[in-house]
Amino acid sequence: MGTRRHIELVDHTGDVGIRVRAAELPELFVLAAEAMFQIICPSCAVRKSLTRHVAVAGDDLGQLLVNWLSELNFWFCTEQELYGEFRISSLGDGFLRGVARGEKVDPQRHAIRTEIKAVTYHKLYVTQRDQEWEAQVIFDI
Amino acid sequence: MSEPKLRKVNDFLWEIPKEGKMRVPGRIYASAEMLPDVTRDNAHEQVANVAQLPGIVKFSLAMPDIHWGYGFPIGGVAAFDVEEGIISPGGVGYDINCGVRLLRTDLQRKAIEPKIKEVVAALFRAIPSGVGSKGQLRLSAQEEKQVLVEGAHWAVKNGYGRPEDLDKIEENGKMQGADPSVISAKAMERGRPQLGTLGSGNHFVEVGYVEEVFDQRLAEALGMFKDQVTIIVHTGSRGFGHQVCDDYIAVMMRASQKYGIELPDRQLCCAPVKSPEGQQYLAAMACAVNFAFCNRQMITHWTREAFEKAMGMSPRDINVQVVYEVAHNIAKLERHRVNGKEMELCVHRKGATRAFPPGHPDVPEQYRAIGQPVLIPGDMGRYSYVLVGTQKAMEETFGSTCHGAGRVMSRHQAIKSARGRALHRELEDHGIFVMASSRETMAEEMPEAYKDVSQVVEAVHGAGISIKVAKLRPMGVIKG
Numbered sequence: 001m002g003t004r005r006h007i008e009l010v011d012h013t014g015d016v017g018i019r020v021r022a023a024e025l026p027e028l029f030v031l032a033a034e035a036m037f038q039i040i041c042p043s044c045a046v047r048k049s050l051t052r053h054v055a056v057a058g059d060d061l062g063q064l065l066v067n068w069l070s071e072l073n074f075w076f077c078t079e080q081e082l083y084g085e086f087r088i089s090s091l092g093d094g095f096l097r098g099v100a101r102g103e104k105v106d107p108q109r110h111a112i113r114t115e116i117k118a119v120t121y122h123k124l125y126v127t128q129r130d131q132e133w134e135a136q137v138i139f140d141i
Numbered sequence: 142m143s144e145p146k147l148r149k150v151n152d153f154l155w156e157i158p159k160e161g162k163m164r165v166p167g168r169i170y171a172s173a174e175m176l177p178d179v180t181r182d183n184a185h186e187q188v189a190n191v192a193q194l195p196g197i198v199k200f201s202l203a204m205p206d207i208h209w210g211y212g213f214p215i216g217g218v219a220a221f222d223v224e225e226g227i228i229s230p231g232g233v234g235y236d237i238n239c240g241v242r243l244l245r246t247d248l249q250r251k252a253i254e255p256k257i258k259e260v261v262a263a264l265f266r267a268i269p270s271g272v273g274s275k276g277q278l279r280l281s282a283q284e285e286k287q288v289l290v291e292g293a294h295w296a297v298k299n300g301y302g303r304p305e306d307l308d309k310i311e312e313n314g315k316m317q318g319a320d321p322s323v324i325s326a327k328a329m330e331r332g333r334p335q336l337g338t339l340g341s342g343n344h345f346v347e348v349g350y351v352e353e354v355f356d357q358r359l360a361e362a363l364g365m366f367k368d369q370v371t372i373i374v375h376t377g378s379r380g381f382g383h384q385v386c387d388d389y390i391a392v393m394m395r396a397s398q399k400y401g402i403e404l405p406d407r408q409l410c411c412a413p414v415k416s417p418e419g420q421q422y423l424a425a426m427a428c429a430v431n432f433a434f435c436n437r438q439m440i441t442h443w444t445r446e447a448f449e450k451a452m453g454m455s456p457r458d459i460n461v462q463v464v465y466e467v468a469h470n471i472a473k474l475e476r477h478r479v480n481g482k483e484m485e486l487c488v489h490r491k492g493a494t495r496a497f498p499p500g501h502p503d504v505p506e507q508y509r510a511i512g513q514p515v516l517i518p519g520d521m522g523r524y525s526y527v528l529v530g531t532q533k534a535m536e537e538t539f540g541s542t543c544h545g546a547g548r549v550m551s552r553h554q555a556i557k558s559a560r561g562r563a564l565h566r567e568l569e570d571h572g573i574f575v576m577a578s579s580r581e582t583m584a585e586e587m588p589e590a591y592k593d594v595s596q597v598v599e600a601v602h603g604a605g606i607s608i609k610v611a612k613l614r615p616m617g618v619i620k621g
Contacts, residue, residue, distance in 0.1 A: 009553065011551040011553050011554065012209070012551055013182055013208055013209060013548050013549070013550070013551050014208060014209060014210070014215065014548055014551075015551075015552070016551070016552055016553065059394070063394070067391075070387060074327060074331065074384070076273075077273065077331055077380050078330050078331055078334075078380075080273060105273075111579070112272045112273065113272070113579065113581050114272065114341070114552075114581075115272040115273060115340065115341045115342065117235045117236060117380075117383040118235045118383050118386065118387050119387075120211045120235075120408060121211070121212075121390070121407040121408045122210075122211040122212070122406075122408050124407070138211075140211065140235045140383075141342060141552070
């Protein structure tokens with residue numbers, strides 16, 4: 001069975017969300033980050049000139065996912081870093097380590113569309129079924 | 142989707158009977174024609190969820206602009222006994238003290254109509270707006286801490302506005318109890334470059350005029366008259382407040398477990414008001430409240446300058462004065478009568494406005510005879526309203542009313558529906574000149590994406606929890 005990568009935007013009256021599916025859990029977290037940056041800057045071509053190391057803790061997979069995305073959003077908000085490539089190096093026992101690669105926003109090339117206020121717990125889930133992982137996250141924008 | 146159990150109390154009020162783990166009934170203010178919008182996204186379920194939280198008194202309330210929020214509905218009002226009740230960041234929202242300031246001028250509509258494009262362009266240049274907008278200030282960490290404690294007073298002290306502006310802001314522009322020591326380095330960092338910025342999304346500065354006066358006496362008391370040019374500033378605490386909320390949701394997740402609080406939804410996480418976690422959140426929230434007060438004060442200052450430049454007139458001729466400023470997302474310790482007994486309560490207003498009655502000591506002296514001004518922005522294509530608070534609001538809703546129109550269309554739907562349309566031109570055809578940071582913002586915020594705010598206002602006026610004073614019509618808007 002090959003890896004199935006699936007990203008879907010979830011329509012929400014006030015805001016916007018994502019639903020992602022992957023065969024493996026680390027890939028699920030990678031897809032969620034990709035989807036979040038698609039919301040921030042759809043069709044942005046991002047060069048990989050900088051590397052951001054991320055380490056977050058969480059009581060369960062849902063909290064780990066929220067904290068991973070919140071950390072990436074924090075660096076976007078404060079340092080204007082846009083990422084196009086993600087890797088999870090360790091995930092488990094309430095801890096996640098990952099790497100994001102990208103560049104600083106270049107207004108000439110990047111049409112930033114949305115500011116994400118926060119990654120919420122609203123309708124959040126991370127679940128495994130039929131040998132596939134699925135997660136949903138809603139963003140406050 | 143569960144079938145809503147709504148019992149009619151009167152033409153503008155519906156009750157969710159107490160059942161299951163609910164400690165009090167839920168109550169939603171709305172007209173019958175608005176109910177399908179209320180129940181369509183199951184926001185009434187969130188009203189019932191809030192009713193399960195410890196220490197809630199009387200009712201879990203929602204205003205007619207209710208829609209899905211995170212844990213608490215937007216448009217939600219809930220008051221908790223300070224001794225036994227809780228405080229929840231979800232009951233305030235991510236944009237702490239998102240709010241509205243109304244400015245009035247001595248100008249008549251006719252004076253500004255020929256120059257509206259210049260005025261809007263000058264505002265757009267003067268007020269940093271859009272995604273990740275950064276301010277003109279370079280604050281040090283120490284100065285940022287002063288802003289968090291002093292609020293709008295910091296701005297006036299540093300030359301952004303006039304001392305008399307401060308009398309017309311909720312809490313006089315400075316909420317007590319703010320303590321920067323409970324703020325994370327992340328929140329400090331996220332906030333520092335954003336002071337004095339509008340941001341993005343539904344935030345705006347709107348130039349309009351008084352199209353209709355409903356109550357001459359009340360309008361006069363507010364210094365308002367037909368055809369008068371007005372300005373609305375709608376923004377909040379920017380990334381600072383978002384990060385404070387985020388930080389304290391993590392704190393409250395642990396606190397809810399520690400204090401054994403059963404949550405129907407994780408986003409309702411909370412702590413007893415008097416617990417260390419509850420007290421820390423109150424102190425942190427006050428910092429964000431003050432950030433937002435300062436933010437709107439600085440935008441007011443630049444608005445004055447932009448008007449003077451674009452109109453080629455002196456400050457005295459334009460005479461931009463603050464009518465009032467209200468918070469939409471806030472929790473406050475207030476005294477209210479509950480079943481004949483005076484109690485100290487922690488009142489959460491999330492997407493709701495305080496609406497205190499005539500005679501209340503928290504209403505500025507100048508307005509004490511008429512009640513607290515209430516400012517209800519609509520969408521950029523239609524109208525906004527000015528109302529005042531009432532004694533009935535004090536008795537029924539802890540002195541609260543609605544805050545705006547509320548979305549009916551998702552952002553995605555709005556963009557799809559705007560495809561192929563020249564929204565700029567459509568609005569200009571209606572006499573409204575708009576400058577936005579991006580095409581998408583224009584599309585996301587188009588008038589059809591929102592409920593008609595007049596329905597919301599008619600419902601709170603009909604229910605008697607506020608009184609209509611005037612209707613404002615937009616002429617020019619800058620969008621984040």
